Amino acid sequence: MSKHNNQEESQHSVFLKSLFCGAAGGLIWGIVSSIAYFFSFSEVSHASFILRSFFSGSWTEGILGEVISLLILIILGIIPALIYYFLFKKLHGIMPGVMFGIGIWVLILIIMNPMFSYVPSITEMKSDTIVTTLCQFILYGVFVGYTISYEHHDRRVVPERTQNEA
Secondary structure, three states, rough: HHHHHHHHHHHHHHHHHHHHHHHHHHHHHHHHHHHHHHHOOOOOOOOHHHHHHOOOOOOOOOHHHHHHHHHHHHHHHHHHHHHHHHHOOOOOOHHHHHHHHHHHHHHHHHHHHOOOOOOOOOOOOHHHHHHHHHHHHHHHHHHEEEEEEHHHHHOOOOOOHHHHHO
């Protein structure tokens, strides 16, 4: 197999892992957000605010609403992972993921806040909610960023080491 084919296959593999990483991050941090909401660490559950901002009814308040919201969040979690893959995959370390998570938090909870009627504005949020949601977004950013960067770096460095050792 040629070096070019190995690189293409490797990049394809990193891309697919990035999609999976975004979906897994949406699932994991959506569940964490729901738990934080349940225990009153936050006024807003990331999973449910997506659904409740656009639909009303008692069904959005129950377990069905949480499950549907979580499925939506899994799908939406892929978008930031793709953005990170295309723009920041070559960055190393945890700090790019931290900054990416903060950026997503600012985008969703400050800039896009008017779209989400269920979410209070940043000036109306309790400090517990601000800190909790910011930490959740930072953890999501680190999860996605570090995973994608590690995979990208690992796929590029390991084949080079193997060829140099041969």
